Amino acid sequence: MSSVEVVPPQPPPQPPPRSSSRRLLRPVLVVVVVGSAVWFVEGFVGDIDWSQVRAALDHLAWWQLPVLVLGLLLRQLLNALPLSVYIEGCGPLRAVANDQAAILMTTIAPPPSDVVVRLAMFSSWGISRSAGLAGTVMNTVSFYVVRFAAPLLGVLVMAVTGDLLGGELWTALASGAVSAALLVVVWLSFRSPAFAASTGRRTGLLARRVRSSVDPGVWAESVLGFRGTVVDRIARTLPLSVAALVGMVVVDAGLIVLSVRFVGASRVDLPAVWVLTAFLVAYPLTLFPFSGLGLLDAVVIATLVARAGQEVEASLVAALIIWRVVTIGAPLVLGMVAVTWWRLSTRAGVT
Structure with missing residues (x-):
């Protein structure tokens, strides 16, 4: 009887450690984005008198920052509400925690880290x-x-107030056409299983041009499975989600209006409706990294300076700095709180 050599099980291969250059990529990207932001702003509105900006920032009282943070909390709640609407068992508190944790992971780690933490x-x-x-x-x-x-909403506000401008109208119509096209695709996908499968297959074919391992048939099956998960409630959940997100955008615009007031710009210098509509018309620029940091800011400042005059430039720059600090910095803190709460509650078995 021959002996059989027993080979001990081998541990699973470990992923290679991230190189130091990979770890440095994120901080370098942040520096590049911030530098580009300053370049965009100065390119759109000209040289900025930073001493006047600092003087405008000095107007900010200690109690005004907590007011902005409270507004941000409302914004984040509205931003996360669609998760609680679309996902059974995910209440508003869980939705907010999930959203903030994903925002934190998106900032500190490469994708798909945000999706991984969401699913966990x-x-x-x-x-x-x-x-x-x-x-x-x-x-x-x-x-x-x-x-x-959002630009259509801005144009609607302008039309109601009798302050409609032609340039904003055409921008809003073009952007609104993109929004309408998305809604049509969603409607057709949920109305017709064949259209959903065709959409998944065509998307898979496009993806295979970049990655040869992509199987369009698998993508078609995935889209059909996705459709089956949410199709029964889409007629109710989609309008509710859109309404919550419209509220989020309006609150976001309101935070800029408050920031403008807190740095000393009066209603006479900068009417709230001007600030609101300038932000709404430029809102699609949040598509770019860090919510359009630099590009959106420059467009909003240039739009308002063209309407109100050069004397409001420093106040606008100061206001947008405050808005960016609150809307970018505070969610990172909330994300750390959310991850900590989730880990502690999971360990305790109370979720």
Whole structure:
């Protein structure tokens, strides 16, 4: 009887450690984006008198920053509400925690780290991977619909106030057409399984041009599975989600209006409706990295300086600096709080 050599099981291969250059990529990208932001602003509106900007920032009282943070909390709640609408078992608190954790991961780690942490949180709450992923995708789709529809809302405000400008109208119509096209694709995908499968297959064919391992048939099956997860409630959940995200955009614009007032710009110098509409018309620029940092700011400042005069430039720059600090910095803190809360509650078995 021959002896059989027993080979001990080998440990699973470990992923290679991230190189130091990879770890440095994110901080370098942040520096590049911030530098580009300053370049964009100065390119659009000319040289900035930073001493006047500092003087405008000095107008900010200690109690005004907490007011802006409270407004941000409302903004983040509205931003996360679609998750609770699309995903059964994901209440508003869980939705906010999930959203803030994803924002934190998007900032400090490369994709798909945000999706990984989202799905891990959903799983710990007893939510299936397919339901969590479908809700996340629909949340993103809803946001894109609102993102490109925001200029139409700005034009509507201008029309109501009798302050409509031709340039903004054409920009809004072009952007609104993108939003309408997204809604049509969503409607057709949920109305027709064949259209959903065709959309998945065509998308897979496009993706295969970049990655040869992509199987268009698998993509078609995935889209059909996604459709089956949310189709029964889409007629109710999509309008509710869009309404919540419209509210989020309006609150975001309100934070800029408050920031403008807090740095000393009066209603006479900069009427709130001007600030509101300038932001709404430029809102599709949030598509770019860090919510359009630099590019959106430059367009809003240039638009308002053209209407109100050069004397408001320093106040606008100061106001947008405050808005960016609050809307970019505070969500990172909220993300750390959310991840900590999730880990502690998971360990304690209370989620």
